[in-house]
Amino acid sequence: MNRTLQEIIGLILSLKETNPFLQVLSSPSKTAVWRNIMEAVAFMIFNFQEAVNLHMKEIDDKIANQKVPRLPWYRNEALRFQYGFDLIPETDQFSSTYEDNGVQIEATPEQVEASKIIKYVAVTRSKSNTGKIKISMKIAGENTDEVLSDEKALAFKKFIEEIQAAGDDIVILNFLPDILKQDIEICYDPLVLLPNGMSIVSGKFPVRDTISRFLLNLPFNGELSVQKLLEEIKATEGVIDLNKLNIQSKWIEPGVGYGQFQPITISRIPKSGRFKIEDWSGITYINYQPQE
Known part of the structure; x- marks a missing residue:
């Protein structure tokens, strides 16, 4: 069990109190000899514990990375x-x-x-x-x-x-990135965004920034979840709601080049290890008014 230095000191103090021969050591002074000895012992125990933990971590790393073709x-x-x-x-x-x-x-x-x-x-x-x-x-x-x-x-x-x-x-x-294509209707807030998706205040495109950030944060060869992507877009400032029409990707086929776009229903791991967006025209913005 890993204990902090203060926890070790507290444990030693509690053991001292249960020993009738040591209960006479009761001076509250921080400079008391018995207290300094106790804290020195606690510090040695703590450092020994840390050294053991470091040693075990080194052993685990050596085992995980030993020269075996894993x-x-x-x-x-x-x-x-x-x-x-x-x-x-x-x-x-x-x-x-x-x-x-x-x-x-x-x-x-x-x-x-x-x-x-x-x-x-x-x-x-x-x-x-x-x-x-x-x-x-x-x-x-x-x-x-x-x-x-x-x-x-x-x-x-x-x-x-x-x-x-x-x-x-x-x-x-060693392939070029998989190309991601999204056809999405964004119900935008006209108080925040222009009809082309630009922020009225910053002049940036928040939905594009959200998607780019989402792809950037995916680990290399990470799984792209359509549901998580849509949740991120929906949480973007100026987005009231959205309608997913189609999410697709295409990738390099050895000796051929990029193939045809294939729909992503739930999720996909990129063949190249990462995704890239070349065309943002699939994102359209509508000033949606619910029917009464």
């Missing part, structure tokens, strides 16, 4: 990939130097950090109808609206091939 291990390996640096022979560790005009130069911390181009990773495992296991690795760089260049993607693929477990079938998905 999905979290593959994810961590992808994030530590360093573009432009080679692996040390017979190891899976990157060299800390690079060659410049025939001279080995020690890389600076800034250069090492800049070389870590994989910023978002999602690793999943699926089984085909034939029972074959496939590992899908969705990746993205700092700018999630773009894909990694062919050169960077090739270097990353080579790295994964060198460190992966023998027999694992890994498919790397």
Whole structure:
């Protein structure tokens, strides 16, 4: 059980009170010798407790990230990939130097950090109808609206091939974002919004901002819930009510490009790991008056 320092002091005090030989130690002074000894012991117990907790956390982390081809291990390996640096022979560790005009130069911390181009990773495992296991690795760089260049993607693929477990079938998905399309009628408040959805006060488009923020807050490869999205839109200032007509998305098909838009009924996990909106024309605003 984790106890605060004050809880440990209180426990020691209560134990002292139950011991008839220690009940004579009753001075209320904060500088009393017995109290200082008690607080010193409590502080040592508290620090020992914290050290044990830290040790257990380190053990848990080592177990979770040990060099066994589990999905979290593959994810961590992808994030530590360093573009432009080679692996040390017979190891899976990157060299800390690079060659410049025939001279080995020690890389600076800034250069090492800049070389870590994989910023978002999602690793999943699926089984085909034939029972074959496939590992899908969705990746993205700092700018999630773009894909990694062919050169960077090739270097990353080579790295994964060198460190992966023998027999694992890994498919790397370096795709442009899935395109999200929404056809929604917004019943707007004319006191707050203009007929095009612009805020009268700020000049911004609150509904667009809400949707963009919702997508931004989704974790990489996170599930988009249509119901949660609509709830966020309905809670936007200037929105009285709404009518969902259609929510759709399309994604990259390998060797083909973007396919056709497919309806999202309840939720969807993006094939690329994230969504993007290119066209806002599907959001229309109506000054709705209920029928009497």
